[in-house]
Amino acid sequence: MNALDMIIFNLIGAFTAMVPLVLTSVGAVVSERAGVVNIGYEGILLMSAFFGAVFAEISGSPWIGLLGGAFVGMLLGMLHGAITVYLKGDHIIPGIGINLLALGVVAFGIPAVWGTAGQHQVPSTVRISPIINTSYGGISPMILITIIITFLTHWVLFRTPLGLRIRSCGENPEAADSLGISVEKYRFLATVYGATLAGLGGAYLSLDWLGTITKELSSGRGFIALANMVFSGWNPIRALIGGFLFGFFDNLSIWVSTNPGVQKIIPWQFVATLPYLVTIIIVAGIIGRARPPKWDGKPYKRE
């Protein structure tokens, strides 16, 4: 493989790896713009990957599997929204709960559904097939869908009255409330939207990119997506660019760690830490300038 091949190969890989990160980050941007913090995306990715595969295998269609994954994300978003928005609970703890629940549900579900311990290979008949096949690997239609979703979300968030209402709930809910905007409704819907996108990203992990389901499948991507959201300054299009960057390192570490030439020089375990190290370095580097929405993570109670 010559240098040019290697570059093209890794660029396509970055586009492939960016999908779950960008979908989750864009969802998180909307949720936090409305003022709801959710750290449960890791668990949503994992549970949607699992249920996405279950739905796909029952229906025989990968697209129904994707929708099923998004549906599970939506349900979990409704749970988080109910606790944080309507019951005015803490924003962090339900997310921790969803992450722990996912570890249990998926670890229990794999042997309960497929009778195998720890890992299940998704059959190729229910995997999303690429729209273009290149000599460097296929290009998934989900890449295109992710880009469209990002631009649409960006447009709605910054160019429509709906977006203005969502942002006002995270920036100044008292003012929004006094103008007759139902802060609770918009916060709840934004939370559900964010979790639904993460659900789509989770189903993509098992039904498209990785084609397998394990209890470590999400491997921190939900949190990397949150880091990317901070990196983007709560801006969907910048989250797309950031997602490509984080995706590049995610893919690179998978590629390098399976490359026998590299394995001789540096143990694969150290290469595998790369996406996490890069995340910490990037977030530490930019965070001083990051400005979250003013009421981000704060329950709003009407006086």
Added chain:
Amino acid sequence: MKIDTLVKPLMESIVAITIGVLIGAIVLTFSGFSPIEAYKALLDGALGSTYGIAMTLSSATPIILTALTFAISARTGIFNIGAEGTVYFGAIAAIILTNVVGNPLVGLLGGILLGALWSLPAAFLKVYRGVHEVISTIMFNWIAFYTVLYFVLGPLANPNDPNKTIEIPTSARLPLLMKGSELSWAFIIAILAAVISYYILWHTVLGYELRASGYNERAARYAGINPKRAIIWSFILGGLMSGLAGATEVMGRPPSYAISQGMANIHGYGFDGIGVSLVGRNHPIGIIFSGIFFGILKAGATAMQIEAGVPLEMVKVVQGIIVVAVAVPGLWDLIKKVVRR
């Protein structure tokens, strides 16, 4: 008044546990198992014999310690979920040091120190760069996992047993409390750690500073407390506890006295500890009881798998539901309202 402040959190935790057990029963039914049979096997396995009780207490040991990590940080107003990675380093430190000096104290101290050291980067990133601790500690967990995995498969691999690392030498193992069981002095150490944490948090100046800056950062600063210092200390104290969890787990848990190849025997305690801490209301004494409750689940899970054929991961489903239920504010008030109607 005093009674009421104790009863309400206690009832909230009991309600959350009940919800977890009930939804767990529904999941069991839908998965084609008998919930009654499953829970009976679980309780029998965990409490039906002296051996079972010893298993319960030894299972409670590491998660009591990791719960203290979360509780100390939560009392300081932050969410340190990095106990998972810290446990790995505590275990590695104990194995390396006891193989140099065959003394249990050296192993425990090594685990504690490396645990505290490993917690510092996240503390500094939080204080000086404003990096949210949830993101940084999760990233450090993964970095810890792969780094320790390198040592487990590489330099520390056991030449006589491909399934694990080199062992803790006999002279540095913690004495057993009951012959033929897995219960060792590690359990006593965990209880002591909880009592010491309680003492530090409620009876020392440092503890007052931690709780004050957790309760109201601005007011604490006004009172002359430095919240940055408090946050760094909460990470250090938390790191000590989960480093100790890793060390005691390899030094006091027969039969392996080593880290297994896939790190399965030191994996997951950090996350279990979060649930233990939340159900124990982030209070060290509460954590002892909730740790023993989760110890019952863990110890009984194996019996449930053998007797009722239920995958042992089922208890993690119950645990997850319990934590989600704990997150519902005013759960007990909510129930009282419904009952009155």
